[in-house]
Amino acid sequence: MAIVGSLASARGARRSSRMARREALWGFACASPWLVGFVVFTAGPMLSSIVLSLTSWDLITPLHFVWFQNYRTLVAGDATVWHSLAVTSFYAVLAVPLNTACGLALAILLNQQIKLQRLIRTVFYLPSVVSGVAVALLWEWIFSPDFGVLNALLGYVGIKGPAWLADPRTVIFAFVIMSLWGVGSGMIIYLAGLQGIPTDLYEAAQVDGAGSVRQFWQITVPMLSPVIFFNVIIGIIGALQTFTQAFIMTNGGPNDASLFFMLYLYRNAFQYFKMGYASALAWVLFIYIMLLTLLVIRSSAVWVYYEGRTRGR
Amino acid sequence: MATEARPFRVERSRQVSLWQSKRAMNALRLTLVYVALAIGAIFVCIPFVWMLSTSFKDEGAVFLYPPQWLPQPFVPENYVQALTVLPFALFFRNTLITTLVPLLGALLSGSLVAYSFARLRWPGRDVCFLTVLATLMLPEQVTMIPRFILFRELGWLNTFLPLIVPPYFALGAFNVFLLRQFFMTISTETDDAARIDGAGVLGIYWRIILPLSKPALAAVAIFVFKGHWDDFLGPLIYLNSQENFTLALGLRAFQGEFATDWNLLMAASLVVMLPVLLLFFFLQRYFIQGVVFTGIK
Numbered sequence: 176m177a178i179v180g181s182l183a184s185a186r187g188a189r190r191s192s193r194m195a196r197r198e199a200l201w202g203f204a205c206a207s208p209w210l211v212g213f214v215v216f217t218a219g220p221m222l223s224s225i226v227l228s229l230t231s232w233d234l235i236t237p238l239h240f241v242w243f244q245n246y247r248t249l250v251a252g253d254a255t256v257w258h259s260l261a262v263t264s265f266y267a268v269l270a271v272p273l274n275t276a277c278g279l280a281l282a283i284l285l286n287q288q289i290k291l292q293r294l295i296r297t298v299f300y301l302p303s304v305v306s307g308v309a310v311a312l313l314w315e316w317i318f319s320p321d322f323g324v325l326n327a328l329l330g331y332v333g334i335k336g337p338a339w340l341a342d343p344r345t346v347i348f349a350f351v352i353m354s355l356w357g358v359g360s361g362m363i364i365y366l367a368g369l370q371g372i373p374t375d376l377y378e379a380a381q382v383d384g385a386g387s388v389r390q391f392w393q394i395t396v397p398m399l400s401p402v403i404f405f406n407v408i409i410g411i412i413g414a415l416q417t418f419t420q421a422f423i424m425t426n427g428g429p430n431d432a433s434l435f436f437m438l439y440l441y442r443n444a445f446q447y448f449k450m451g452y453a454s455a456l457a458w459v460l461f462i463y464i465m466l467l468t469l470l471v472i473r474s475s476a477v478w479v480y481y482e483g484r485t486r487g488r
Numbered sequence: 489m490a491t492e493a494r495p496f497r498v499e500r501s502r503q504v505s506l507w508q509s510k511r512a513m514n515a516l517r518l519t520l521v522y523v524a525l526a527i528g529a530i531f532v533c534i535p536f537v538w539m540l541s542t543s544f545k546d547e548g549a550v551f552l553y554p555p556q557w558l559p560q561p562f563v564p565e566n567y568v569q570a571l572t573v574l575p576f577a578l579f580f581r582n583t584l585i586t587t588l589v590p591l592l593g594a595l596l597s598g599s600l601v602a603y604s605f606a607r608l609r610w611p612g613r614d615v616c617f618l619t620v621l622a623t624l625m626l627p628e629q630v631t632m633i634p635r636f637i638l639f640r641e642l643g644w645l646n647t648f649l650p651l652i653v654p655p656y657f658a659l660g661a662f663n664v665f666l667l668r669q670f671f672m673t674i675s676t677e678t679d680d681a682a683r684i685d686g687a688g689v690l691g692i693y694w695r696i697i698l699p700l701s702k703p704a705l706a707a708v709a710i711f712v713f714k715g716h717w718d719d720f721l722g723p724l725i726y727l728n729s730q731e732n733f734t735l736a737l738g739l740r741a742f743q744g745e746f747a748t749d750w751n752l753l754m755a756a757s758l759v760v761m762l763p764v765l766l767l768f769f770f771l772q773r774y775f776i777q778g779v780v781f782t783g784i785k
Contacts, residue, residue, distance in 0.1 A: 201689040202610030208597040212657020220634035307718030309757035
């Protein structure tokens with residue numbers, strides 16, 4: 176963390192300790208909203224969540240400790256946990272790489288010398304501006320098997336479209352297609368990254384006779400890899416927390432085929448009122464997200480290239 | 489073609505034809521780029537067009553196959569009906585409260601804490617900042633249930649308080665991080681000059697740092713606005729009587745009652761989306777700046 180404390184040492188020595196103490200007091204005062212908020216709304220709840228996950232509590236009858244019973248149940252006694260984890264992972268495995276690839280491809284297309292660049296950029300970014308229930312309803316209508324626009328378009332070219340949200344085999348694909356609609360937010364970030372790559376790299380490569388495919392793999396991808404890395408991590412976290420779409424569009428159906436993990440967690444907490452068990456589920460999700468993130472971070476040593484590193488920064 | 493190396497003398501005519509074929513290749517490539525972009529743009533636009541078109545159809549035209557793109561008959565009354573069967577004006581007011589009150593809190597507390605991290609020296613500061621960064625990774629689900637129990641104990645269920653109080657405690661780690669990084673780029677010389685003029689710690693924050701950070705504050709404001717406007721899980725957990733519903737909850741209730749009246753559902757959805765879309769059109773620069781800023785740093 177090079178940024179931390181960079182300005183701390185410079186003039187400090189000459190200042191009297193009284194002034195330093197005053198500044199420290201002001202520092203605490205200004206940071207106090209976060210200090211209080213962190214204890215009350217983050218650290219405290221995290222600790223209580225651990226304790227809660229060892230109990231059985233329905234909010235009404237007295238809480239009692241069951242120790243590791245919740246964890247034993249979710250590992251061995253509740254197949255739905257594994258099913259929903261599989262559903263969520265399947266979605267993430269499809270959505271994250273596809274979104275990355277499409278976002279990158281769009282950014283590269285837009286980075287050519289084309290007319291109306293700003294307008295086209297705005298058009299592609301527009302869907303990522305909207306989200307939530309309204310978007311979920313819109314896509315539910317788009318995926319309507321008999322009257323939706325998607326199957327109508329497929330019908331124009333002679334394809335009989337599937338039932339999408341009503342068919343357990345296609346429902347996750349429908350959610351992936353819907354996620355691709357929001358590809359613009361990634362595109363904007365990649366586009367900015369592309370514009371930060373010095374053009375002399377490409378010129379040098381051209382002199383050396385490298386074609387555009389080689390330039391892509393040997394210049395664009397390495398130079399953009401820190402940005403891709405950041406987006407992949409954010410994408411994984413977001414995909415594993417999918418909730419609103421599933422809640423509104425399918426409510427986990429058909430036949431639990433879109434029972435995302437968060438949906439199952441929500442049901443346990445706020446429909447079955449199993450606060451202890453739901454807390455244990457939350458920790459499972461947290462650990463799963465952490466493991467995947469660590470995996471990506473570990474792998475990043477191989478594929479993420481930081482320009483600063485070679486200069487020994 | 490300044491970059492082309494020319495170690496040998498090439499005949500002029502050959503050079504020209506090479507140049508011409510290169511130009512043809514370029515034109516072909518650009519055409520392909522435009523075609524690809526056009527296909528993508530159609531994919532992006534169709535849902536909006538479809539929503540708009542459906543919202544003006546009458547009940548019969550909604551279920552026509554092949555679908556009608558231009559509604560016949562044209563029924564703008566859908567909007568009146570969609571927005572009056574449920575008290576959408578009330579939902580709109582509630583959403584404004586649960587969006588603007590947190591917005592103010594997130595801006596004030598986020599910038600003050602970020603200022604402390606960026607400009608003031610106090611023991612434990614760097615550890616605290618690293619903790620902020622760590623909470624970026626923390627999914628809210630882990631704290632969701634204990635927070636619910638806490639607010640229940642406080643008697644805050646079915647009030648706006650669980651939605652509007654926490655933002656005043658700088659809990660948006662992303663906002664604090666973004667603002668702190670931005671404040672770090674402001675030269676400390678301005679601070680020193682103001683200090684000589686007699687400005688205190690808060691004076692520098694209010695009169696120097698905040699006015700210089702408008703782009704970053706705008707970006708944060710947009711993220712917070714959008715996040716709260718679209719938020720569904722929070723209101724779903726905390727609000728249960730209809731007079732407290734936000735637009736997101738109202739839409740869901742609407743869906744429950746008018747499950748197949750897609751023309752009304754689309755009209756209501758479009759109205760709910762509209763403020764964010766308008767905000768985007770007016771503040772496009774800040775939107776994109778903000779996304780880029782958080783994505784690249």
